[in-house]
Amino acid sequence: MLTIAVGHAQTKQETKRPIAKLVAEPSKWANDPTHSSVKFTVSHLTVSEVEGRFKTFNGTIESPSSDFNNAKVNFTVDVNTVTTEDDTRDKHLKSDDFFNVEKYPQMTFRSTSFKKFKTNMYELEGDLTIRDVTKHVKFAVIYGGQVVDPWGNTKAGFKATTKVSRKDFNLRWNKLTEAGGAVVGDEVTILLNLEFAKQKS
Numbered sequence: 001m002l003t004i005a006v007g008h009a010q011t012k013q014e015t016k017r018p019i020a021k022l023v024a025e026p027s028k029w030a031n032d033p034t035h036s037s038v039k040f041t042v043s044h045l046t047v048s049e050v051e052g053r054f055k056t057f058n059g060t061i062e063s064p065s066s067d068f069n070n071a072k073v074n075f076t077v078d079v080n081t082v083t084t085e086d087d088t089r090d091k092h093l094k095s096d097d098f099f100n101v102e103k104y105p106q107m108t109f110r111s112t113s114f115k116k117f118k119t120n121m122y123e124l125e126g127d128l129t130i131r132d133v134t135k136h137v138k139f140a141v142i143y144g145g146q147v148v149d150p151w152g153n154t155k156a157g158f159k160a161t162t163k164v165s166r167k168d169f170n171l172r173w174n175k176l177t178e179a180g181g182a183v184v185g186d187e188v189t190i191l192l193n194l195e196f197a198k199q200k201s
Contacts, residue, residue, distance in 0.1 A: 025065060025066045026062070026063065026064050026065070027062075027063050027066070027198055027199070028060065028061070028062050028063075028198075028199040029060065029061040029062075029063065029156060029196035029197060029198055029199060030058075030059075030196060030197055030199055031057070031058055031059040031060070031075075031194060031195070031196055031197075032155070032195045032196060032197050033056070033057065035155075035195040036057075036192075036193060036194045036195050037053060037191075037192070037193045037194075038053060038054045038057050038077060038190075038192055039051060039052065039053045039190075039191045039192075039193075040052050040053070040188050040189060040190050040191070041188070041189045042166070042185050042187070042188045042189070043185030043187070050084060050089075051084070052082055052083060052084040053082075053083060054077045054078065054079070054081050054082055054083075054107075055078075055081035055083060056077070056078035056081040057075065057076065057077040057078065058075070058076055059073065059074060059075035059076070059194065059196070060073070060074050060075075061073050061196055067116060068114065068116070068122070068156070069114070069115065069116040070114060070115070071111075071114045072111055072114070073109070073110075073111035073114060073124060073126065074109070074110055074111070075109040076106055076107070076108050076109075077106065077108075078105065078106065079094075079099045079101050079104065079105055079106060079107050079130075080094065080101040080105055082094065082101075097171075097172075098166075098171045099130070099131065099171065100131060103131075104130070104131045104132065107129065107130050108128075108129045109126050109127070109128050109129075109137075110126050110127050111124060111125065111126035112125050112126050112127065112136075113125040113126070114141075116143075120142060120143045120144070120145070121140075121141070121142060121143070122141040122142075122143060123138060123140065124138065124139040124141050124160060125137070125138050125139075126139075128164070130169035130170075130171070131169055131170050131171070132170070133168065133169045133170055135164070135168055135169065137162055138162060139160040139161060139162045139190075139192075140160065140161050140162070141158055141159070141160045142158070142159045142160075143156075143157075144156070144157030144158060144159065145157065153197050153198070154197070154198035155196065155197055155198070156195070156196045156198070157193075157194070157195050157196075158192070158193075158194045158195075158196070159191075159192065159193055159194075160190075160191075160192040160194070161189065161190065161191050161192070162189075162190050163187055163188065163189050163190070164187075164188050164190065165186050165187060165188075166186055166187075166188050167186050
């Protein structure tokens with residue numbers, strides 16, 4: 001009887017203990033450009049692909065929780081730093097036939113939604129602005145996780161991909177081959193490999 005009474009008393013005492021609550025951990029993150037890349041590919045002559053990248057960009061993340069669900073993402077690209085490893089082609093891309101970097105020097109992305117639907121998979125939605133056109137786009141995102149580097153900085157990695165129509169953004173230049181195919185394809189694949197550093201308070 002004594003054992004039962006003591007056990008009953010302990011049970012009552014345990015039920016009075018406050019239940020632990022999950023506390024949100026809001027955080028701010030800044031892109032680490034030396035360990036990131038912003039690339040794109042587009043078909044050429046319908047038989048191959050040309051790859052390009054932007055050398056200068058910067059992005060931020062404001063996350064209400066440790067898993068980045070519902071985070072806000074902002075990203076800016078310096079379009080004048082576009083390179084395809086060919087000077088003539090790069091000059092053409094910077095002209096009014098494509099980006100018109102003198103008038104529209106930046107490409108921007110502002111998120112409207114960042115949702116987790118699997119352990120490391122997210123869907124990122126937002127407004128992409130190229131030249132004077134803004135379109136709503138969706139990125140498929142793979143979250144690589146977090147790690148503390150040898151210098152004590154917390155890093156997080158992401159891989160994001162999407163496809164857009166360049167003509168939707170007034171990048172309309174084209175010519176046809178003898179067979180009638182486009183010299184430059186309309187569909188552009190955008191690939192982002194991004195590393196972010198957690199900002200210290």
